[in-house]
Amino acid sequence: MSDDHDHHPEEPGSPLTDVQLRVRALESLLVDKGLVDPAALDVLIDTYETKVGPRNGARVVARAWGDPAYKQRLLADATAAVAELGYMGRQGEDMVVLENTPTVHNMVVCTLCSCYPWPLLGLPPVWYKSSPYRSRAVLDPRGVLRDFGLDLGEDVEIRVWDSTAELRYVVLPERPPGTGGLSEDELADLVTRDSMIGVAKVEAPAQGARR
Amino acid sequence: MNGVHDMGGMHGLGPIVHETDEPVFHAEWERRAFAITLAAGFLGRWNLDQSRYARELMPPAEYLASTYYEHWLHGLERQLVDTRLLAREEIERRLGGDRAPAAPAAEADRARALTAADVPRALYKSKGARVAADVPPRFRVGDEIRTRNIHPSAHTRLPRYARGRRGMIHRDHGVFVFPDTHAMSQDPKPQHVYSVRFAARELWGPEASPRHFVHVDLWDDYLDPA
Numbered sequence: 001m002s003d004d005h006d007h008h009p010e011e012p013g014s015p016l017t018d019v020q021l022r023v024r025a026l027e028s029l030l031v032d033k034g035l036v037d038p039a040a041l042d043v044l045i046d047t048y049e050t051k052v053g054p055r056n057g058a059r060v061v062a063r064a065w066g067d068p069a070y071k072q073r074l075l076a077d078a079t080a081a082v083a084e085l086g087y088m089g090r091q092g093e094d095m096v097v098l099e100n101t102p103t104v105h106n107m108v109v110c111t112l113c114s115c116y117p118w119p120l121l122g123l124p125p126v127w128y129k130s131s132p133y134r135s136r137a138v139l140d141p142r143g144v145l146r147d148f149g150l151d152l153g154e155d156v157e158i159r160v161w162d163s164t165a166e167l168r169y170v171v172l173p174e175r176p177p178g179t180g181g182l183s184e185d186e187l188a189d190l191v192t193r194d195s196m197i198g199v200a201k202v203e204a205p206a207q208g209a210r211r
Numbered sequence: 212m213n214g215v216h217d218m219g220g221m222h223g224l225g226p227i228v229h230e231t232d233e234p235v236f237h238a239e240w241e242r243r244a245f246a247i248t249l250a251a252g253f254l255g256r257w258n259l260d261q262s263r264y265a266r267e268l269m270p271p272a273e274y275l276a277s278t279y280y281e282h283w284l285h286g287l288e289r290q291l292v293d294t295r296l297l298a299r300e301e302i303e304r305r306l307g308g309d310r311a312p313a314a315p316a317a318e319a320d321r322a323r324a325l326t327a328a329d330v331p332r333a334l335y336k337s338k339g340a341r342v343a344a345d346v347p348p349r350f351r352v353g354d355e356i357r358t359r360n361i362h363p364s365a366h367t368r369l370p371r372y373a374r375g376r377r378g379m380i381h382r383d384h385g386v387f388v389f390p391d392t393h394a395m396s397q398d399p400k401p402q403h404v405y406s407v408r409f410a411a412r413e414l415w416g417p418e419a420s421p422r423h424f425v426h427v428d429l430w431d432d433y434l435d436p437a
Contacts, residue, residue, distance in 0.1 A: 019281055023240045025305040026288060027247050029297055033316040035254060039327035041246035047334065048245070049235045093339025094384070111219030111370055113263055114279065123245075125233050129279045131224040138219045138372065138425050139415060147227055157422040162219065164368045165404045165428035166340040167384055 053122035056087050057170055058191035060097075060120060061202075062184045065175045075099060078170065082120060092119035092168050098161065099172045100198065105152055106159045107145070107198030108169040109137035115163035117170050121193055128197065138162055148199045171198040178204050212364055213371060215271035220372040220415070224275075244280040248287045253325040253333055256294045259340070260394035264366035265289045296320065340387045342401040348431070350405060354380045355437035358407075358429065366394035369433045373425075376413050377437050381426060382406040389430050402431040 016024070030036035060082050064071040074081040078095040082088065095117055098106035110116065111134050116124040127133050136144050141158045145151070152158065161169045173195040179187060182205075194200035218224065236242045252262065265286035274282065291297040301313055315321065325333060350356060360375035361367070368390045382405065389400040411423035 017240075019284065020238075020240045021306055022284060022288070023243045023247070025302055026284070026291070026297070027243050029301060029305055029313050030247060030251065030291075032313040033296070034321040035296060035316050035324050036247055036250045037324055037326050040250055040325045040330055041243070043327045043330040044246040044249050044334075045236075045242045047330065049242075053235070089335040090333075090337040093337055094341055109219075111372075112217055112368060113266070123235055125230065126237075126279065127227050127229050130227065131218055131221075131275065132227045135218040135221040135224045136227070141423060142420070144227065148229070154420065154422065157424065158420070160423075160425045161406075162370065162373075162425060162427045164370060165384070165390075165430070166387060167404070167406075167428050 048118075048123050052119060054120070054191075054193035054196065055188070056085075056122075057117070057120035057193070057196045058188040059184075060085060060087070060170075061172055061191045061196065062187035064097075064172055065179075065187055066184055071172075074172070087119045089119050091115070092117045094166055095120070095168045095170060097170050097172050098159070098198070100174050100201075102174070103155070104157045104159065105145075105198065106161060106169075106171050107137065107141055108161045108163065108171060109134060110163040111135070111138055112162075112164060115166075115168065117168035120170050121196060125193070145199060148194065150200060171196050173198075173200075173202045176202050176204040212267060212366065213362055214267045215274050216267045217371050219370045241280045244284050244287075248283050250325045251287060251291065251296075253329075254296070254320055254323050256296065256320070257290050258388075258393055258397060260366060260388070260390040261397075262286055262290065263390075264394040265293075267366065342386045342388055342399060344386050344401040346386045346401050346403065348383055348403040348405075350380045350383075350403075350431070350434065350436075352380050352383060356380060356407060356434045357437045358433055359435060361433075363391060365391070367391050369429060370427065372414055373407075373409060373427050373429070376409055378407040378409040378413070378427075380405045381408040384428065387430070389432060391430075391432070400432075404428055404430050405434075407434070 031038055064074050074097050078097040082095060100106055114124055114129040116128065138160050141160050142152060163169060190202050190205060192200055195202045266282045269282060269285045292299050296316060355377060357377050358369060358374055384404045384406065386401050387404045389402055392398040392400040406426050407429045409425045411419035411425060412421065414425060
């Protein structure tokens with residue numbers, strides 16, 4: 001796995017690509033026809049760029065780590081339990097939380113498209129939507145996890161959850177050791193997006209590298 | 212359909228590229244493609260299963276060579292033309308640089324256009340695919356099942372790697388719309404969805420780890436008693 005990524009930045013002054021022209025054509029036609037309101041587009045973009053993202057999920061995880069009764073509700077009915085914290089809605093209408101333990105490791109994929117729990121994690125990263133992850137996660141999860149730097153012993157049971165229906169899965173990672181004195185906010189700061197997809201563990205504060 | 216989108220278990224699709232500090236969008240056109248797709252969806256002329264099917268119809272070589280929001284754009288354009296909200300010629304003219312204003316859409320469609328004030332309600336009160344219908348389940352938790360060996364040419368959510376395989380009902384999620392019919396004729400055909408647990412050895416053969424399981428969410432119509 002490498003860390004570079006060949007996205008296509010728009011350089012000022014460079015000619016527009018075909019896809020840029022096509023988006024522009026569709027948007028301008030839809031606006032002309034009164035089918036799309038440009039102000040609504042701005043709100044949609046702002047919502048997923050600045051308001052809905054993995055910080056939401058991290059708050060849920062931190063609450064579950066510190067509050068056994070909440071954790072119980074979360075594992076029994078995740079949709080209701082995350083709604084207690086104000087998280088709900090599109091692409092998270094029916095949620096399921098999976099608990100990782102020293103002997104069971106859960107990880108989430110959508111082999112057919114890109115299903116992902118938007119209210120808790122925001123929009124999915126490119127790798128999650130990409131052919132390499134979608135193809136390999138169900139066949140070779142240990143290999144995928146090794147690529148992410150996580151080498152699980154053969155004694156650990158791996159459960160891969162393929163999001164083929166409208167259930168949206170979030171992993172409750174293991175609480176790292178040595179975090180007993182941390183507040184809920186401090187715990188939430190440790191929780192990474194990747195740990196809630198199940199391709200990483202949450203690391204103890206000293207060596208925590210955010211993903 | 213046995214399309215290239217159904218890629219669980221394929222080899223050779225390259226390394227997983229993890230980007231550190233990845234932005235939500237990588238270009239302005241991705242923001243616009245995302246937002247117009249969501250906004251157009253709220254016009255109510257198609258459902259989510261139809262949107263997925265429209266993306267699956269992208270030619271396979273093109274699908275593999277293009278990025279995620281290009282798939283979305285392909286699907287959106289197809290749906291706009293199929294529902295006659297836009298005409299193919301109109302799009303081509305606009306692409307060719309013709310800025311003449313387009314004729315307004317029908318009043319019924321314009322009335323459904325999402326406004327900025329509608330957005331929070333549209334996103335947070337989203338109803339999803341669960342159906343409040345009293346449909347009896349065909350299976351119970353713990354039942355052994357075999358998935359059907361079917362190859363519909365149209366939309367389905369039964370992945371190829373899980374067809375004709377034995378598994379166990381792990382959890383009953385309740386009653387949901389059935390994507391195979393919902394995508395083709397908007398018929399919801401409500402039925403139970405289960406989390407079905409498969410041993411990796413059943414899916415991938417004897418070389419798979421005995422401590423590897425795959426859970427797939429599957430509808431009653433995909434399953435037979437084992």
